[in-house]
Amino acid sequence: MPGNSQRRGAIRKNAKGATVGSGGQRRRGLEGKGPTPKAVDREYHPAAKRARKAAGPGRAGARSGGPARGAARKGKASSEVVAGRNSVVEALRAGVPVTTMYVASRIDADDRVREALKAAGERGLPILETPRGELDRITDGAVHQGLALQVPPYDYAEVADLLDPQAPGIPLVVALDGVTDPRNLGAVVRSVAAFGGHGVLVPERRSAGMTASAWKTSAGAAARIPVARATNLTRALQELQKAGFFVLGLDMEGDVDLPGLALATEPVVVVVGSEGKGLSRLVAETCDQIVSIPMSSAVESLNAGVAAGVTLYEIARQRAATGR
Template sequence: MKRFSSRPERSRPDQRRAPQRAWLKDERPPLPEGEASSHAPEAPADDLLWGRHATQAVLEAGRPIHRIWCTSELRSAPRFLQLLREAKASGVLVEEVTWARLGQLTGGAVHQGIALQTASAETFDLPSLIEGCATLGEAPLLLALDGLTDPHNLGAIVRSAEALGAHGVVLPQRRSAGLTGSVAKVAAGALEHLPVARVVNLNRSLETLKDAGYRVIGLAEEGGVTLAEADLDGPLVVVTGSEGDGLSLLTRRHCDQLIRIPLRGVTPSLNASVATAMCLYEVARRGWMKDLRGQAPSPPITRPRLNHEQAQPEQLDEQGAEERPEEPALVAAATEAPGLQLDLERPTGCDPESDNSDFQSSVEL
């Protein structure tokens, strides 16, 4: 018995799909032998830096550099061309490579056409940082980071701290991100200007800072006072914890005061780097910013006087760290492919896209 109509039932189309044609499949022809391995991104070595801001800051700061890789586009940037010429004149090997090669070298990072192999960033001990800050002529502002393992957060904090006038960072040797290329890229050059003290025990270091006259405040959502109410005068240490766990219980006990940032929306918390930047801005607003009006320039920052001869190169964390080989395997792999050594005598006004034939002829193979 037909329920809705007396019309003859139409034959249903065949629901079976025809076999999928080979040319519709999302398949790509295999790469030539050796191509996949030569351009596949790998984890970058710890002594590599990339990105224009980070590498320019390193080149200008005079940190020892072992090798530079860059693309032809760097020739159209006069400042970079001059820095590359100076590096080559000092004996640094400068090689021109493709964007794909740089991508492999930096682990697929946004390299902006340049990477370099450099000596580790210099760090100081805590007494040297305290002594250097004693000569500032203004109230020192330091950051202490508790269990911050995300390199992007660390890089963002370093960038904000340097820009807003902090005088240094206290970083534990364990359970903390190191001063890697990822940190330097996010910091956008700030790492070359902000002193970093590596310490074995953060809480003992906080006690040392207290003995030197610093007040220690910690950022925590259960803080007893808001950021607007907090006393931010005098020599100050701002302690920030990790996003997941925040400040450890022992670190909270070593803080003179816990401060919270009130939130109005449904989002329960802020990114660690954002919360730190907000606190640093409040310190600056009450300090060097209070007399600024309109387009008046900011006062120049006073840097701690530090003995760079006593600085120590950044070391890998002891916990779970592997010894770094003398020549990183990734760097060695990158140099196995045919490379181009730059002829840096080419005029700065040349466009590598418009006169590629002349450009290629000016390169030393």
Template sequence: MAKPYERPDKQKKNKKGATKGSGGQRRRGLEGKGATPRAEDRVYHAAHKRKLERQRRDQGRHEREQADLVVGRNPVVECLHAKVPAEALYVALGTGHDDRLSEAVTLAHSKGLPVHEVPRQQLDDMTGNGMHQGIGLKIQPYKYADVFDLIGSVDGPGMFVVLDNITDPRNLGAVIRSTAAFGGHGVIIPERRSAQVTGVAWRTSAGTAARLPVAKVVNISRTLKEFKDNGYMVVGLDAGGEHTLDTFDGAKDPVVIVVGSEGKGISRLVRENCDVIMSVPMVDWVESLNASVAAGVVLSEFARQRRLETA
């Protein structure tokens, strides 16, 4: 019987394996392709865009830390008088001169600091805003004190302020200024979840951060225990305290004042290490005070009691 007609170019398939000359395509197709890339590494994924945005913010933060500026004519002059460790003075082109600006330039020259005239837009970019009044002082990273050295260096009854949950550098700067003004010996802040001594804090402190030591510690609770072991009374400020400022008379002894944020207050573990929880008396319809204001009020009263003791 004659075979049915077949096209001459039609190849017969080998049912036992790959066709000769296939290059092992079927074998490679069965091989694993490795682990699935993370979502943030896939360029089409939303997580990748969030990663890029996070890197951009971190880079901006790093650049701001590298070029930390104190801005404003009065703060710059006060920092120069206080011998704040600075690197250069920047003045925006076209800035109107007055006595404070001339004084800042003169002080910078006397200290051997370079004075750079830059376009106003460049100074805007360096500071992040246009509230610099045409002048900025580049400062060096702040050198924090050691808390154990602070405890051992006080001659007489010491008075320190410990900040808990304070994240606004303006509050930190204001507390530093109040502590210095009322005879305090130092400010202690935690390493994490806290404002640091940056240009904003320098500006708010009006240069007093150059003369009042600030220590940074890992654990606030352990630090308070160390103070107590050295004879200090720990006073925590809280709106619901069992003692009030007008009835407290322990400020003449070594004392540590713990100040929490206006919203969160003092954290639980820190509160448990306080000897006294004290409130500032005020009218009923005002719920609370800003942290730096509360610290200033208490420091002022404690300084008054100490003056009466030595009078």
């Protein structure tokens, strides 16, 4: 009869094994997982962040041209992937910090690939041979041509880090208000380094960050000049004013022309707004002076990188003329 396991030739098969009991799974699920870790041992707990801050971030090496900054303390920062042979070579030439270089399996080696491999080897970077399908996934479908770099999140400084009494010269900081092009940020970092500035300040929201593009435009200056990020730019400027800085905003309708800037020899923060909207209302109200750059009437405005460079040059020239 069907289902009669006693008939001749019938064999009872237990494909799924024993059906009685849970095999200890329920018992193991009820077992404890040990004591709750202390607050300072939990990476994202405020107590752990305060402990790391008290221990010091150790940025001295990066400012003196040593290893570039590592993972960012801010939660919004994330790593970046640079894809494409030209982009990879340019990033390596510019000294952009890199954690890993990915090379497609059976790649056709041309001059760019050979230069990238040589540069990565000289820097001691991990080089991973990666299937093209996996490389497509890592680069999110970008045209990678068999080469890609993993760039770590930038380690932003704090506003207090810009108040370094040991820094040589009169304090000079550039703040960006609503500048969203990372190439402008990189150009500003480069100008700050060229004219003896001490740092750059950017807001967390609606602002360019230190991406690989900003690193490349800075031409290596990002390894020496700290970039601080503030939750609220207006409050950060007020904090710098309390520390003795004068805040100078750049605007076409400024009350003071740049050549007549009397505050050039004082500790100053130069605030540069976006090319289209200029300074935001609250930031403009916080400024001690609004300064304009004399221009031909045929030119409406300068982009943030150029405006900052012109202003920093004039400040450096006046300081050199007075011997300060």
